[in-house]
Amino acid sequence: MAYVIALPCVDVTDRACVAECPMDCIYEGARSLYIHPGECMDCGGCEVVCPVGAVYYAEDLPSALQEYAPDNGRFFTEVLPGRDAPLGSPGGAAAVGPLNVDTPMIAALPPQSPPEQQRRREPRGGGSCCAGDRHD
Template sequence: MTYVIAEPCIDVMDRACVDECPVDCIYEGGRSLYINPDECIDCGACEPVCPVEAIFYEDDLPPAWTEYTHDNARFFTDVLDGRNAPLGNPGGASKIGPVGADTPLVAAFPPRPSA
């Protein structure tokens, strides 16, 4: 099991969770953040600091957002990095920095109005 970032993060990306993660497993796409399920140690440090309540333990994900479990994983297998290769498990988000791309699910989400 792992933690999952769902729809409320899209176009918000507060990054408080990134600062709190002890294993650097939260990666930045273009419009959303993604938790690498292979690098996450299930510590839960990210969940309480998210100001938009977008992070859930996989088993606690609301039914409307269950597709985000697979979507977070797809970010690491389907989204390409600057070398035009899948991200895979790079061993830390700070090593690669912002990716600037998203999964099709996130990319298709209508833009949120600016605050």
């Protein structure tokens, strides 16, 4: 299982998680960010820095957000409107750059208001991302 970015990210896309990710596996869609499940090493660094609490370990998604796990995968495996082939596993988001597409589920959501007060959740396993490594 990998980490998943859920509803609180839609129309916010803070990108703190992108800067923290040692695997460069967080891709930018038009309205949301998506974590590549095959490229994610499950370090949890993205979860720790997300100011809106949008990142969850897939198994820990609240029931109201369960649909975001398969939808996150569809971003990489399906042909989406505005794209003529699945993205697949390009091996890093930086080389691909921002993609101006989203899954149909995200594209169909009404505009989301930015949260009034940004919050952070306790990370899964209490952890730091890379067993004590610092990312200064």
